[in-house]
Amino acid sequence: MRKKIKISINGESVEVEKGTSILDAAKQTGVIIPTLCYHKDLCIAGNCRVCVVEIVGQKRLAPACATPCEDGMDVLTNSFKVRNSRKHIIELLLSEHNTECTSCYKNGGCELQLLASEYKIMNQDFINLVPFHNYTIDMFSPSIIKDDSKCIRCQRCVRTCAELQGVNALTMSYKGDHAKVTTFFEKAMNDVVCTNCGQCVNHCPTGALVEKNYIEEVWNAIADKTKHVVVQTAPAVRVGLGEELGFDPGTRVTGKMVAALKRLGFDAVMDTDFTADLTIMEEGTELLTRLKGALVDKNPTIKLPMATSCSPGWIKYIEHMYPNYLDHLSTCKSPQQMFGALVKTYYAKARNLDPDKIVSVSIMPCTAKKFEANRPEMHDSNYRDIDYVLTTRELAIMIKQAGIDFLKLKDMHFDRLMGESTGAGVIFGATGGVMEAALRTAYEIVTGREVPFDNLNITPVRGIEGVREASIKIENTLKAWSFLEGVELKCAVAHGLVNAKKVMDSIVSGKSHYHFIEFMACPGGCLGGGGQPIPTSPEIRAKRAEAIYAEDEGMPVRKSHLNPEVIKIYKDFLITPLGEKSHHLLHTKYTPRNRF
Amino acid sequence: MNVNLENQVDTKIIDEIITKHKGKPGELLTVMEEVQEANDYKYLDEASMGYISSKSKVPLSQIYSVATFYSFFNLKPQGKHTIIVCRGTACHTKGSKILLDDLTTLPGCKDAFDAGETSFTTDDKLITIKTVACFGQCALAPVVAVDGVIYSNVTSEQIKKLLENLQEENKDENIRLS
Amino acid sequence: MSTSYQLKRADFIFKNENDWEDVLRKSISRPPNELINELISSELKGRGGAGFPTGLKWKVTSEEVNDVKYVICNADEGEPGTFKDREILSRVPFKVLTAIAICGHVIGARTGYIYLRGEYFFLQNELNKAINEFEYYCKEIKFDFKIKIFMGSGAYICGEETALFESMEGKRGEPRNKPPYPSSFGYMGKPTVINNVETLAHTYTIFKYGSKRFYDLGVQYSRGSKLFSVSGDTPKPGIYELELGMSLADFVEEFGDDDTKAVQVGGASGFLVPRKRFAETNIGFQGKLVGISLPTGGSMMLFNSSRSMFNVLDNYLNFFAEESCGQCTPCRVGCQQLLKGIKAVKRGEKNAQYLDKMLKLAETMQFTAKCGLGQSVGNSFSSIVENFREEMIY
Known part of the structure; x- marks a missing residue:
């Protein structure tokens, strides 16, 4: 227990642990202090000065986020001096911010706008500084738009990119009146190490960093009677979407989401979970094949550990940072891209549709998926496999635009053929989920028995630790897999690219002895993705994770290889995992990139 | 006068500079200053910054960030x-x-x-x-x-x-x- | 020129004394507590601007428990109108080196740094020679202490102590949040004493002659002497060591050109004092009447009636807008607003009442900026606008 100290906030006495910030202490007494540069996921910057408070006896005001409480402190959060200073600071931020709010994508969701509205900044007559700067809007990336004229230099994006992701694509450059957030040499985001993970978008308080949205394109496709518009939804969307539409974090809205998508006018509403299960079949088989190649055949070209390839942010990260280690990546496409390749082949054939007339849309918790869909190699159906990627947030916008009262919707089911999912597919949305799903299936293939964990819940791979490890001893194998008898399968899970870096560095230094590693670009996995509802925080992500695992437990089938539609597609179309068709449609190659 | 704007510093020279200052305080600033000095046009060119980054493991964006902060660093070729x-x-x-x-x-x-x-x-x-x-x-x-x-x-x-x-x-x- | 006024000249800092070896040897043989008490009773306050009691600074740092501590001599003299640290380092470097080493003895540090302003590159060679000689002597008397020079790279903000640490760590010179203070978390996160060049030079005097000799100079709250960098419209620009507590009227009598309209005390971050207030303004840590705090580094810039105060303020604000690190809102945006604002008023784009709004903004900057730079922009702004309002408008 840390030492307790007593302070007074607005005259009310409160006891807090030594080291508690004034901001947190105030929260404990029910006093809200406004913030901008502060974010629970990030280190304290103390830059914006919106949270300044008065400490009685001190001439200067103190930033509540960066000032620790001291015994006997007498804090005022709403004094004359505080109120006036805070208004001044908000006015100053507005004067350097492009306040064309009505034409801003973040209109209604901007933290600066909200502050301006709370403090009723009606007579903002400071000089508009925007015209004095040569601002550019970077629209080259298929995922992210960066508009410097809306930036308020809180550096949340810079800290996100460095601390959470270890990517360092964004940085603070120049100083004084020229200070701004840039990339190396102010290159376009698309030309630097940016992984498109969108965490910066998720942490930006204003409209300076937003996703590139494709809402109008999708509306147009739906309106086009000659098009058959198919939509797929990623596992993490169903535990996040509710937050944008009036539900508390951690509410599962799967059935309502399907109903809403049907009302929006999509011709078929299917589930990325289906291809998540399919990924397990392909990736699990690939893992077992690699283990045989490396451990039994001693083939030096076969690389272990094998790394998962579902997260496009992670893929671009390794392409930039560890271009010599691309052989470690599973060749499996992500579930989104598997789905895309199958919609315009398998689905088109089964429904007797001209693939040219199919528009394939995906709803993702992710901005990097937009980049992934845009990769030149993702045309294996002979068409662009995925036409448009929308984030969870964009879907929420469409639902609101369509006038759908989401709370009142009745649950509906996904359409058949590629709409069936298992609990294993669902948990792809949480960090450790791909690992758990893969182990449930691979262990059973090899031994004929279920994984030796209570109720199939492989708890060691769950949780919030940045890097987690687990090992399973393989014993009493089936005859065909006897070469794995006695092998202790060593696995690791990493989420947030800063943790991916730790694991990769251990591989590079030769200290790693893992066989299989799951990498997810975003903290918490896809449920904490850059396309998920704003705000995000460790608590919100924990709620979403609870929801994902509840969804898994509620599923009648919880192992990918028992998904009836997966069984059917191998019977009717793919024949066998890693077969010729799979190889053509479901697997891919990677591109080494430079480190700019 | 023939001006070669692609001018960059020999990587061997950069290696020497980095080795010389390894472990010293503010290493990065000193290295950047000396690399700039080694450039014929007294500036930090893109390629040299890239090389410093790959050797020092300091992200490229941070090198740029530091270079733009201090007035002693030039990002454009300088005159004689x-x-x-x-x-x-x-x-x-x-x-x-x-x-x-x-x-x-x-x-x-x-x-x-x-x-x-x-x-x-x-x-x-x-x-x-x-x-x-x-x-x-x-x-x-x-x-x-x-x-x-x-x-x-x-x-x-x-x-x-x-x-x-x-x-x-x-x-x-x-x-x-x- | 009238001689009815007498400025009390002092001559300690530049006095030629070839006894630094003695002072060093004797001082490090004394227990740290005794030296700290000597400093405390001298009432020496930091000569870099903030005026923090030097003895207290050393005391707190000496009480920190840590194997590694640092002494840093802040020679990032960047305040426009200040040039005395350059003179100290080139004329009496051994006094400063000795003081750094004594501080090391007091707080338990084995390494000292001189953070030398990049623009003073020409001092580097001579200073390094002095350091070699100094370290040689330290070795001779078996005193384990090293001093290194760290060259700045051209950023005014690095004179702020925590920005200076950041810079020494190879980063952007952005001031840190305080607390923690340097005494517990300074350079490389270690307990650090950071003192201005002149402050260290004064400690040499105090350790050599005893605290009383220093204390007897100056006035209450403002003990000792101080170097003043005199420039602007004066027939005798240069550096002068004067006792604290003098009245500005006396100063102008001595250094003015009989047409002095105003004096900027303390450089861009200091205050402008108009002629009508010369008599009531005392130069010291607590002014008698007007309450003018002693300037950063003692820059005294005189302006005669041919000078436009608008141009002077414009020059200061340009300087601050560029040299702000750009981190915190009040400083980054505030400086731009003040700069653009006075121009707008001058051009008639904003009415004269806008000056009042800016005065309030300057006050907010004082209350809310992260570091001394942003907090002190309001000093020159308010004192110029309040005293020369008509020059701002017409």
Whole structure:
């Protein structure tokens, strides 16, 4: 227990642990202090000065986020001096911010706008500084738009990119009146190490960093009677979407989401979970094949550990940072891209549709998926496999635009053929989920028995630790897999690219002895993705994770290889995992990139 | 004069500089300064920054971030001669603005400064004009530094003559070169 | 020129004394507590601007428990109008080196750094020679202490102590949040004493002659002497060591050109005092009437009636807008607003009442900026606008 100290906030006495910030202490007494540069996921910057408070006896005001409480402190959060200073600071931020709010994508969701509205900044007559700067809007990336004229230099994006992701694509450059957030040499985001993970978008308080949205394109496709518009939804969307539409974090809205998508006018509403299960079949088989190649055949070209390839942010990260280690990546496409390749082949054939007339849309918790869909190699159906990627947030916008009262919707089911999912597919949305799903299936293939964990819940791979490890001893194998008898399968899970870096560095230094590693670009996995509802925080992500695992437990089938539609597609179309068709449609190659 | 803008510093030289300063405080700043000094045009070129980053494991964006923060780092090729005018209050009061106006008669120079640039280099890479916040020579105002040598109580006539001399010297060189 | 006023000249800092070896040897043989008490009773306050009691600074740092501590001599003299640290380092470097080493003895540090302003590159060679000689002597008397020079790279903000640490760590010179203070978390996160060059030079005097000799100079709250960098419209620009507590009227009598309209005390971050207030303004840590705090580094810039105060303020604000690190809102945006604002008023784009709004903004900057730079922009702004309002408008 840390030492307790007593302070007074607005005259009310409160006891807090030594080291508690004034901001947190105030929260404990029910006093809200406004913030901008502060974010629970990030280190304290103390830059914006919106949270300044008065400490009685001190001439200067103190930033509540960066000032620790001291015994006997007498804090005022709403004094004359505080109120006036805070208004001044908000006015100053507005004067350097492009306040064309009505034409801003973040209109209604901007933290600066909200502050301006709370403090009723009606007579903002400071000089508009925007015209004095040569601002550019970077629209080259298929995922992210960066508009410097809306930036308020809180550096949340810079800290996100460095601390959470270890990517360092964004940085603070120049100083004084020229200070701004840039990339190396102010290159376009698309030309630097940016992984498109969108965490910066998720942490930006204003409209300076937003996703590139494709809402109008999708509306147009739906309106086009000659098009058959198919939509797929990623596992993490169903535990996040509710937050944008009036539900508390951690509410599962799967059935309502399907109903809403049907009302929006999509011709078929299917589930990325289906291809998540399919990924397990392909990736699990690939893992077992690699283990045989490396451990039994001693083939030096076969690389272990094998790394998962579902997260496009992670893929671009390794392409930039560890271009010599691309052989470690599973060749499996992500579930989104598997789905895309199958919609315009398998689905088109089964429904007797001209693939040219199919528009394939995906709803993702992710901005990097937009980049992934845009990769030149993702045309294996002979068409662009995925036409448009929308984030969870964009879907929420469409639902609101369509006038759908989401709370009142009745649950509906996904359409058949590629709409069936298992609990294993669902948990792809949480960090450790791909690992758990893969182990449930691979262990059973090899031994004929279920994984030796209570109720199939492989708890060691769950949780919030940045890097987690687990090992399973393989014993009493089936005859065909006897070469794995006695092998202790060593696995690791990493989420947030800063943790991916730790694991990769251990591989590079030769200290790693893992066989299989799951990498997810975003903290918490896809449920904490850059396309998920704003705000995000460790608590919100924990709620979403609870929801994902509840969804898994509620599923009648919880192992990918028992998904009836997966069984059917191998019977009717793919024949066998890693077969010729799979190889053509479901697997891919990677591109080494430079480190700019 | 043949100006090669692709000019970059030999990676061997950069390696030596990095090895020399390994583990010293503020290593990165010192390395960057010396690499800049090793460049024929006294600036940090993109390729050299990339090389420093790959060797020092400091992210490239952070190197750029530091380079743009300090006024000693140049991100553009510098001229053979550098004239720095002090715009500190004492110098300013004693007419340093007039001296700067004399120098900005160089073609393109005024536009560059008006556009907010803090440095200008002639196309032939002969002369760079810069300003400094304060030289700390206020008793001798106005002060101008030419290639590291500080001149005090500078007059408009002197600065014009100086500019002429630097340009003349170059003409001679051209004659010699041809 | 009238001689009815007497400025009390002092001559300690530049006095030629070839006894640094003695002072060093004797001082490090004394227990740290005794030296700290000597400093405390001298009432020496930091000569870099903030005026923090030096003895207290050393005391707190000496009480920190840590194997590694640092002494840093802040020679990032960047305040426009200040040039005395340059003179100290070139004329009496051994006094400063000795003081750094004594501080090391007091707080338990074995390494000292001189953070030398990049523009002072020409001092580097001589200073390194002095350091070599100094370290040689330290070795001789078996005193384990090293001093290194760290060259700045041209950023005014690095004179702020925590920005200076950041810079020494190879980063952007952005001031840190305080607390923690340097005494517990300074350079490389270690307990650090950071003192201005002149402050250290004064400690040499105090250790050599005893605290009383220093204390007897100056006035209450403002003990000792101080170097003043005199520039602007004066027939005798240069550096002068004067006792604290003098009245500005006396100062102008001595250094003015009989047409002095105003004096900027303390450089861009200091205050402008108009002629009508010369008599009531005392130069010291607590002014008698007007309450003018002693300037950063003692820059005294005189302006005569031919000078436009608008131009002076414009020059200061340009300087601050560029040299702000750009981190915190009040400083980054505030400086731009003040700069653009006075121009707008001058051009008639904003009415004269806008000056009042800016005065309030300057006050907010004082209350809310992250570091001393942003907090002190309001000093020159308010004192110039309040005293020369008509020059701002017409």
